[in-house]
Amino acid sequence: MNSFVSPAYHVGNTGPRTENLMDQKLENILNLALETPEEEREQTESLNVGYSAETRSWELIVKYHGSLDRLREQNIVVEELIAGYAILTVPEALVDMVSDTPEIEYVEKPKRFYYGQTFPAGTSCFPPVTMRTPFLNGRGVLLAVLDSGITWDLEVFRKADGSTRIRYLWDQTVSEETASMRYGKMPDGFSLGTEYTAEEINAALQMHALDRYRLIPSRDLSGHGTAVAGIAAGKSADSLYTGAAPEAELIVVKLGLPGNSGGVEEGFPRTTEILRGVTYALRKARQLNMPLVINLSFGNSYGSHDGSSLLERFLDNASEIGKTVICVGSGNEGAARGHFAGNITRDSRVELAVGNYERNLNIQLWKNYSDVFRIRLQAPGGEEAELSTNIQGGKYTLELEQTRILVYLGEPLPYAVAQEIYLDMIPAEGSYINAGIWTILLEPVVTVTGQYYLYLPAGNGRGDSTGFYRSTPQVTLTVPSTAAKVITVGAYDPVYDTYADFSGRGYADSTRTIGVAAAGLTKPDLVAPGVNIQAPDVYGTFTPTTGTSFATPIVSGAAALLMEWGIVRGNDPFLYGEKIKAYLRKGARPLRGEMEYPNDRVGYGRLCVADSLPQTGTTEGTILVAHWKQFRNRNEEKQMK
Numbered sequence: 001m002n003s004f005v006s007p008a009y010h011v012g013n014t015g016p017r018t019e020n021l022m023d024q025k026l027e028n029i030l031n032l033a034l035e036t037p038e039e040e041r042e043q044t045e046s047l048n049v050g051y052s053a054e055t056r057s058w059e060l061i062v063k064y065h066g067s068l069d070r071l072r073e074q075n076i077v078v079e080e081l082i083a084g085y086a087i088l089t090v091p092e093a094l095v096d097m098v099s100d101t102p103e104i105e106y107v108e109k110p111k112r113f114y115y116g117q118t119f120p121a122g123t124s125c126f127p128p129v130t131m132r133t134p135f136l137n138g139r140g141v142l143l144a145v146l147d148s149g150i151t152w153d154l155e156v157f158r159k160a161d162g163s164t165r166i167r168y169l170w171d172q173t174v175s176e177e178t179a180s181m182r183y184g185k186m187p188d189g190f191s192l193g194t195e196y197t198a199e200e201i202n203a204a205l206q207m208h209a210l211d212r213y214r215l216i217p218s219r220d221l222s223g224h225g226t227a228v229a230g231i232a233a234g235k236s237a238d239s240l241y242t243g244a245a246p247e248a249e250l251i252v253v254k255l256g257l258p259g260n261s262g263g264v265e266e267g268f269p270r271t272t273e274i275l276r277g278v279t280y281a282l283r284k285a286r287q288l289n290m291p292l293v294i295n296l297s298f299g300n301s302y303g304s305h306d307g308s309s310l311l312e313r314f315l316d317n318a319s320e321i322g323k324t325v326i327c328v329g330s331g332n333e334g335a336a337r338g339h340f341a342g343n344i345t346r347d348s349r350v351e352l353a354v355g356n357y358e359r360n361l362n363i364q365l366w367k368n369y370s371d372v373f374r375i376r377l378q379a380p381g382g383e384e385a386e387l388s389t390n391i392q393g394g395k396y397t398l399e400l401e402q403t404r405i406l407v408y409l410g411e412p413l414p415y416a417v418a419q420e421i422y423l424d425m426i427p428a429e430g431s432y433i434n435a436g437i438w439t440i441l442l443e444p445v446v447t448v449t450g451q452y453y454l455y456l457p458a459g460n461g462r463g464d465s466t467g468f469y470r471s472t473p474q475v476t477l478t479v480p481s482t483a484a485k486v487i488t489v490g491a492y493d494p495v496y497d498t499y500a501d502f503s504g505r506g507y508a509d510s511t512r513t514i515g516v517a518a519a520g521l522t523k524p525d526l527v528a529p530g531v532n533i534q535a536p537d538v539y540g541t542f543t544p545t546t547g548t549s550f551a552t553p554i555v556s557g558a559a560a561l562l563m564e565w566g567i568v569r570g571n572d573p574f575l576y577g578e579k580i581k582a583y584l585r586k587g588a589r590p591l592r593g594e595m596e597y598p599n600d601r602v603g604y605g606r607l608c609v610a611d612s613l614p615q616t617g618t619t620e621g622t623i624l625v626a627h628w629k630q631f632r633n634r635n636e637e638k639q640m641k
Contacts, residue, residue, distance in 0.1 A: 025099045027309075028410035028420050029302070030060075030109040034095060035395050036406060043426040044406070045360045045461055046302065049270060050110040051092075058095060059110055059272050060088045061310050063415075066103040077191055081279040083317035085310065087272050089191070106415050108310045110270035111479075112461075113298040124528060124554060125589075126244065128610035129561060136613075138245025138560040140568035142167070143233050144281035144294045145553070146274060147225030149173075149254030151538045152201060153212055154226070156234035156241060157250065164205065165233070166250045168284055169196045171218040172273055175258035183215045189283075190276055192258055194218075218254060220538055225254065227535035227545050228297050232553035233560075234536055241534070241542060244557020245564075248293075251284055253277035268460070269298065271311050274480075278318050278326075291323040291563040291576060295556040296486075297549035299331045299478025299504075301338055301458045304366045304418040307521070312483040313415075319485040323567055323576040327556040329548035330490040330504035330524045331458065331478030334601075337467025338456040339476050342442070344373065345450055350440040352456075354380075355465025358425075358433050363440075364455045365421040369412050372446035375421070379403065380436025387421070404428040437469075474600050477504040477523055487559070487581050488523045491530025491551040492606055497592045499601045500531055503548055506600040524603040525581055526588045528554040558584065558609045565613060572614070587612025 023031060033047040041047045050059045064086055068078045074097065077089035084105075090098055098104055129136050149171060150157065157165055172193035176186060183204070184194040196216050204215045213219070220226045235246035255269035255277060278294060285292035303309050307316070319326050333339065342348050354361060367373065378384045379400040387407060388396070394409040403425050410420035425433045444450065456462060458478060481488040481504065490503040506523035530551030532544040559580050566575025575583075588605030590597070598604045 023096075023099050024413060025104065025107055027106075027108045027413065027416070028408060029422060030107060032395055032406065032408040032422060032424075033109060040404075040406065040426065043360060044362065044424050045457060046111065046362055047406075047424060049112050050272070055091075057089055057091050059270075060090055060095070060098070061108045061110065061272060061275060062086050062088055062098070063105045063310060063313075064103050065105065068103060070103075071098065071101060079189065079191055079276065081275055081314070082282060082321060083314070085275065085314050085317075087275060106310065106413075108271070110272045111300055111302050112268050112270055113274065113300045124558070124606070125608040125610035126558075129565075129613055134565060134569075134613075136561040136564050138233065138248030138557065138564055140290065141245065141248045141560040141563050142251055142281070142285050142288065142290045142292045143245060143248040143556060143560050144251040144253065144277075144284075144292060145225060145229045145232065146253045146255060146269075146277040146281070146294065146296055147228050147298075148222045149218060149220035149225045150229050150250075150252045151220050151223075151226045151536075151540075152216065152218065152252070153205060153209070154230075154536060154540050156230050156236055156243075156536050156540075158205075160237070162205065164198055164201045165248075166201055166252055167198050167288070169201065169216075169218060169252045169254075170194070170277070170280055171196070171254040172276070173254060173256035173258055174218055178217055178258070180215045180217070187280060190280070220254070223538045224297070224549065225252070226538055227543075228295060228549060228553045230536035231533060231550055232295055232557045241536070244554050245560035248557070248560045249290075251281050253280060274311065275314060278315070282318060282321050282324065285322055285324070291567045292325070293556050293559045293563065294318075294324065294326045295553050296326065296328045296480070297552045299329065299458070299481055300461070301331075301333060301455045301478055302364065303479045303482075304416060304420070305453075305475055305477060305479065305482045306418065307482050307484050308416045308418075309479060310415070311480050315480055315483040316485045319577055323563070325556075325559045325563070325576055325580045326486045327552050327559060328481040328483070328486045328488055329478075329552040330481045330488050330506075331476070332502045332504065332547050333458060333476040333478055334473050334503050334505050335501045336459040336476070337471040338459065338462075339472050340454040340468040340470070341472040341475060342452055343450045344371075344442050344444045344447065344452060346444065348442040350442070350454065351469040352438045352440065353465065353467060353469060354433065354435050354438055355463040356432070356435045358435065358463055358466060359427065359431065361425045361433060361462060361466065362457060363423040363425075365423075365440075365452060366418045366455070367421070367452045368449045369417070369419040370446070370448040371444075371450060371452075373452070374443040374445055376441040376443075377405070377423070378439040378441065380434050380438060399428050401434050402427065402429040403433045473501075474505050475507060477506055482521075482523065484521055485578065487555060487584065488525050488603070489548060489552040489555045490524035490527040490602060491548045492527040492591055492602065493531040494529040495531070497606075499527070499591060499594065503527065503530065503551075503601070506603070522598045522603060526555070526584055526604050526607055527551065527591070527602045528607040555584070555607055558607060558612070561609060562613060583612045583614065
């Protein structure tokens, strides 16, 4: 049977909007969250992120100009960041007032990010520049690790004299009440967490192990941040373990919220915590007058993947402040079945397998605003409904079998050109949504480009059995690796010298009308070893790790070496930002099976530090790529004959 809650209508640019417009200053998903009853919102994976039921307030990201003093006068907490961005903590009743404030240009809610889960230095050409002239080690460079924290008393993060290489540790999850009366304070300009200095860490290191953590109660509960920091900059006293930049000094930001560091709901960072962490690292680098590399080993799948979100724009702005490089992992969605792309020239049928015990699942459909589709949704039992846009505010609810579906029909916004259609599925009865095959039926009404892109939550946000049949591996980069000016790092298997299929892939083709290809970007920029990488764990032993999370710090360390050679040693004071990216791309070497460069899997190829350094580079990678292209062209000519 068909279940309609409103008259059937075509989805697309079909005429004038209804009277009660959704707020155009607010992103689509924030509009939906504000219009959804709290009890329903709590059942969803994404809509409630950023809301505090205890204080009935929202944490919001804003782009603004001028002064925000009028908001402070309303007891709204304002944390000014960089480049006209700020984080506001706003009582729910005042959100409309914030939007009406002339200085506010655009508003987004936080999203939750997921960590993309050894160091074979030889495969990335480190020894030619670290074990002989110029003997680079990252000295004089700051390396900021924004992650799950760090096991700060491990030997691998100390100098030869036993003192720490951590200049600052900001644990966002340690509240003032939890912090020691003698050690730590909330960092200036921020409203959460506790900051510890190198002097305080060194004093704690003189204490017995149990007493140390009473003075500095910051712990890495997952071990993810410890592994990332170790790969980027770890070093054991016996030199049996050496990270990419073993003499770099560390800034560590443990991302999270006070009181929730071990909670399931807050086990992964949110957008706002990342914005704070990047701003913090930039301010410390300016204060210390040191070049800075920022490592971000996480991402999510929400967004049009075209660099238009405030986080992506923020990182582009941050990359232009000081002598800075930002490295971001491409994510582990390449083979996760969370993406489907199509070009609708006739009726299309997209099948989605939903596994057992899914409490919530959201689906994003992104399309060109000029295209008009008729969209029907079919539940596993055959019940079907057609989506409608003939509704006030662009949002409504329907039920299919035992599943309630929140539908939001977005429009282009001042900061986003693509049209979003967002579906959030929650149980109408029982504890879980209907398992089985859900089918999305698309019928073209007006076709201009015909392209559409469907995304599910990143792998950590859904069960292993949930995913698209005939999924599309291209354009599976996680946000914010889609930001234009960051260095986007994918993973390869160093044993086989081949692309790791889990690694997020970039543009599908040059004709894509939305997303990274539409923006003219090559993503990823390059790949680094990301399979069975040895990294320190929270106990001080070494464990093999796999994922783009662990490929990224290798590139972050490589960037630190180049900045040491250029900026610290005075060989090139302008070796930062996009120039680092260009040098790393040029030095990249080919991988087995990849005949065209750059491509959507490995970008310009695999990291080679020696060939990326101007003084020692042999341009071997560039030469090899040229030879491969000549070989391919000769074969193509033979086939034509």
